[in-house]
Amino acid sequence: MYRIVHKEVLTPVTKLFVIEAPEVARKAQAGQFVMVRVHEKGERIPLTIADYDRQAGTITLIAQEVGKTTHMLGSMAVGESLASFTGPLGRPTEIASYGTVALVGGGLGIAAIYPICRALREAGNEVIGIIGARNADLLFWEDKMRTVTDELIVCTDDGSYARKAVVTVPLKELLDAGRPIRRIWGIGPAIMMKFVSLTSQPYGVPTIVSLNSIMVDGTGMCGACRVSVGGRTQFACVDGPEFDGHQVDWDLLLTRQRIYVDLEKQAMEAYVAAVASQHA
């Protein structure tokens, strides 16, 4: 079960996996996620559903190698299986006919906005995409994004590819130019989502973000994922992951994301040492 049927190296640190999970594929919707365990002693981590194919019975996941678990996942090959795979979790994106919408994807967030763009376009919206990454090496899916957007703006922070800008710059230009944007989605690192929300706030355009808090079960039973939205505590895994970006307590999210940094580093170092000794 949960066999890897296809793998692509999107960037040196970003890997795509197509996983055999027919039942999850039957139910998956844009905006949802799965909880994955890579091996028997592994932790449970949330990964956004980047794509689903109901016919083929597969779910596409994209992982950026940051810690031990994502590195181990990144080293898995076609034919191998995940230890567990639970989903689809979280509330799906509210797809409706809004008119013109803008979707901003930063880094790994590109994977998250892709199925949302597709669903919104199928619902008859004019979809403007803005995708960006720190540098050209971290950018992916520009071609796929073109197929689900009416207009696509690509940028890199360092200008190593396409336009040199952070994603909020073209977003602000569109808003200043008076484009009739009815709704914005901003998905990526917390700090980027915070600035997308700050950018759109003065224009009063509803802005949806997908909060990537630390999770354990992903089903509402532990509260590890709690965030504060509009002054109320919410569980990102069941009440979200999408929330009104203008209401999110960003500092709390950023603080809570750092709870285990030192232990994550320790685990990563032990893993690197173990891999090195295996190859010695």
Next chain:
Amino acid sequence: MAEARKGARGRQEMPRQDARVRIHNFNEVALGYPLKVAIEEANRCIQCKNPQCVTGCPVGVRIPEFIKALREGDLWNAVFLLKDKNSLPAICGRVCPQETQCEERCVLGRRGEPVAIGRLERFVADWERAQGMRTPERAAPVGKRIAVVGSGPAGLTLAGDMAKKGYEVEVLESLHVPGGVLVYGIPEFRLPKEIVSAEINYLRSLGVTIRTNVVVGKLYTLRELVAQYDAVFLGTGAGLPILMNIPGENLNGVYSANELLTRVNLMKAYLFPEWDTPIKVGERVAVVGAGNVAMDAARCSLRLGAKEVHIVYRRSREEAPARAEELHHAEEEGILFDYLTNPIEIYGDEKGWVRGMRCIRMALGEPDASGRPRPIPIEGSEFDMAVDTVVMALGTRPNPLVFSDAPELLRTRHGTVVANPANGRTRMKRVWAGGDIVTGAATVISAMGAGRIAANDMDAYLSNGCPEPWWDETQSSS
């Protein structure tokens, strides 16, 4: 090791790990009786003609009978008699609150100590497990399929009973390990996970299919299950943590007991970094609440290296809902108890980590709706506790995830499912429910009992051609 045996009136002590040693490991605390001691304890039973202990047991275990078989050395018969009413005795012998159930009614308790029924139950069940895998008897297949949602004691009991009656049973569990609270909540040092997995293997040998990573409400809806199976049992427990809603509750270092226990027990954070899931418990921990969950969280914190662990509870020891043995073990291990104390705020440092907890002292007033004295804050008694970790163990409610797309499933305002206590039926046709999802957080034995009641009714209903009416207003009282 074993303590001095008490006189004729006293019960046999159960050997346990020394408190100074055990606070540094996750191995089981209570070690169980050796055979000789078990028989001596069994000999204390006076075999009442009208045994009161049985009336105190929520599932009516044939207590004097199994004890008699034990002392006669007929252990297989003891196993048979014990398991006639209780399918999970190795678990119940370890976690039941015997002091408020069977043992409370034991006549010996009037003048001395009651027979240690729980310890004898544990002994017989452990003896059976040591003999190796049983070959279960199964009825001929009846050709009907049952979906069991949730693999806690309620679901496991129903699954076992229905499989033995010849039904094809599938258990759907959202986590990656079956067992419910028995695996994610109750720690290894109180209930070794090997015992739970032995029970799960036994169910598998009965032909029960257990599918993990299936979240009902997400992967399938209840409505879909009702369409695909002949009957559905809901045993999803009460897994939603209740928080206090006081300032500072989202600071780093504040956990729900569920999070702490899940990280430690299910994800084995105590074996980090060999296992990948981390946990951070500081030097001074405050656990709010005084139930079994609070004791487990406090004792885990100690084993994870905390120097000082407080139980903060707004009532007194008298009202603490934990099992007597857990309170006693926690005290032995040096947990500090701050009774008549309630937190009002958690405050943090500039980096967002807990630095302390402001509390207020309480006095006990008149009994409230729960029958326990109402705690009343004493004005002006606020004080600060320097702690770096806070664990909220205030109770849990049913997780509503399973109810999506099932509006006809009537629920109370506490979020529990309305079910007829006499047969487990809910207001949704062909859906039974039992355990914590109906009662709110309760006990392993009551969940098991509810699973058994529902299994009997489910079998009667399905084998009698699904007679109407489904819901009888006159019979139900909930």
